[in-house]
Amino acid sequence: xxxxxxxxxxxxxxxxxxVEAEVQLADGTVGMGAAPSGAxxxxxxxxxLRDGDQSRYxxxxxxxxxxxxxxxxxSSLKGRNxxxxxxxxxxxxxxxxxxxxxxxxxxxxxxxxxxxxxAAACSLHLPLYRFLGGVNGNRLPVPMMNILNGGAHxxxxxxxxxxxxxxxxxxxxxxxLRWCAEVYHALAALLKSKSLATAVGDExxxxxxxxxxxxxxxxxxxxxxRAGYEPGKDFVLAIDAASSEWKxxxxxxxxxxxxxxxxTSVELTAHWAKLCENYPIYSIEDGLDEEDWEGWQMxxxxxxxxxxxxxDDLFVTNTERLAKGIRLxxxxxxxxxxNQIGTVSQTLEAIKMxxxxxxxxxxxxxxxxxxxTTIADLAVALNTCQIKTGAPSRSERVAKYNRLLRMEExxxxxxxxxxxxxxxxxx
Ligand code: PGA
Ligand code: ZN
Numbered sequence: 001x002x003x004x005x006x007x008x009x010x011x012x013x014x015x016x017x018x019v020e021a022e023v024q025l026a027d028g029t030v031g032m033g034a035a036p037s038g039a040x041x042x043x044x045x046x047x048x049l050r051d052g053d054q055s056r057y058x059x060x061x062x063x064x065x066x067x068x069x070x071x072x073x074x075s076s077l078k079g080r081n082x083x084x085x086x087x088x089x090x091x092x093x094x095x096x097x098x099x100x101x102x103x104x105x106x107x108x109x110x111x112x113x114x115x116x117x118x119a120a121a122c123s124l125h126l127p128l129y130r131f132l133g134g135v136n137g138n139r140l141p142v143p144m145m146n147i148l149n150g151g152a153h154x155x156x157x158x159x160x161x162x163x164x165x166x167x168x169x170x171x172x173x174x175x176x177l178r179w180c181a182e183v184y185h186a187l188a189a190l191l192k193s194k195s196l197a198t199a200v201g202d203e204x205x206x207x208x209x210x211x212x213x214x215x216x217x218x219x220x221x222x223x224x225x226r227a228g229y230e231p232g233k234d235f236v237l238a239i240d241a242a243s244s245e246w247k248x249x250x251x252x253x254x255x256x257x258x259x260x261x262x263x264t265s266v267e268l269t270a271h272w273a274k275l276c277e278n279y280p281i282y283s284i285e286d287g288l289d290e291e292d293w294e295g296w297q298m299x300x301x302x303x304x305x306x307x308x309x310x311x312d313d314l315f316v317t318n319t320e321r322l323a324k325g326i327r328l329x330x331x332x333x334x335x336x337x338x339n340q341i342g343t344v345s346q347t348l349e350a351i352k353m354x355x356x357x358x359x360x361x362x363x364x365x366x367x368x369x370x371x372x373t374t375i376a377d378l379a380v381a382l383n384t385c386q387i388k389t390g391a392p393s394r395s396e397r398v399a400k401y402n403r404l405l406r407m408e409e410x411x412x413x414x415x416x417x418x419x420x421x422x423x424x425x426x427x
Contacts, residue, residue, distance in 0.1 A: 035107035085120070110343060129378075148163035214275070296331060332359055
């Protein structure tokens with residue numbers, strides 16, 4: 001039973017305030033949860049409530065959201081069973097009363113939703129992944145590791161937001177993580193040797209000034225080789241274009257903010273197809289805009305048989321948008337971000353809907369993160385088989401990888417590392 005709920009304002013990895021919640025149960029157990037925050041946020045995400053008071057944190061304070069936790073949310077959840085996360089989340093949705101959680105703030109609601117699940121797990125003496133997934137969850141996710149940053153996550157000249165490596169050719173998460181770290185360091189040495197910057201972006205990947213996506217991919221392929229691995233066999237590549245940040249003047253038109261290049265949906269699709277021919281790219285996220293449903297249909301027809309096409313801003317972890325995408329044949333994969341939808345139970349529903357439709361689901365961090373490692377447990381609990389949580393640098397990213405190492409150890413013989421099968425669905 002929930003006894004006490006406290007909210008507080010803490011800092012995220014970009015030095016911006018975010019919401020933390022602490023839930024105490026009648027038996028004395030405590031659970032904590034914190035909301036992350038995006039930079040290239042989708043237009044259809046649940047609302048992140050910020051104070052707008054320019055005298056504090058340039059308007060980014062979250063005192064209102066914290067107050068909502070301490071008042072409305074605390075009183076509507078008191079006495080409820082924290083373990084019944086569907087009921088807990090429903091009670092918060094009812095108290096909020098809006099579709100986008102704009103009354104109480106999705107940041108307030110999510111922090112409490114996570115904290116309740118954690119408190120319940122703790123009270124049952126279960127790790128979070130066991131509480132969420134039971135004995136079913138035993139697959140460690142293949143990292144989709146972002147080692148080169150651009151777009152809204154870095155002050156460089158690269159328009160594509162993320163270039164990622166996936167260690168598919170190994171047998172365990174632990175070894176996959178080591179391979180990734182080795183490539184990361186090989187890339188640092190390579191960039192340094194070309195007098196390029198090795199300062200990092202928001203997700204810990206390097207953020208050098210490069211001519212474009214092909215140059216970035218060349219360096220990554222070379223770094224994989226220099227680390228002693230074979231591109232296309234040991235590692236495959238993934239990109240997140242985050243092209244909803246490339247809105248042109250007219251619908252269906254794209255203008256890349258850094259290079260100034262212009263594309264139509266057809267031209268961008270052809271561009272991605274060419275990149276996939278020249279490099280071992282197995283996954284493209286937000287290759288087209290969040291409102292370009294027709295473009296997505298075309299992209300999926302063109303590349304969907306051989307490339308994982310991930311909807312992040314397109315689906316925003318929202319079952320209504322995902323159902324529309326499934327119906328229209330848009331994409332074949334969904335990025336899963338708890339704070340896009342704002343509750344743990346709605347996140348579980350989005351993953352289940354995706355798997356049922358044969359879409360892959362990828363557990364994901366945000367560019368603004370905290371030390372909260374819930375997504376690591378979520379990935380194992382729901383067998384998402386893939387996780388996006390940045391570079392092996394910056395502790396808010398590494399915390400998730402380290403949590404996965406511990407879970408793999410705990411699962412022992414029953415742990416499965418899917419490798420290439422991460423692109424198939426495991427129900
Ligand atoms: P965001 O970026 O957290 O800034 O939205 C992550 C992503 O686009 O996948
Ligand atoms: Zn994205």
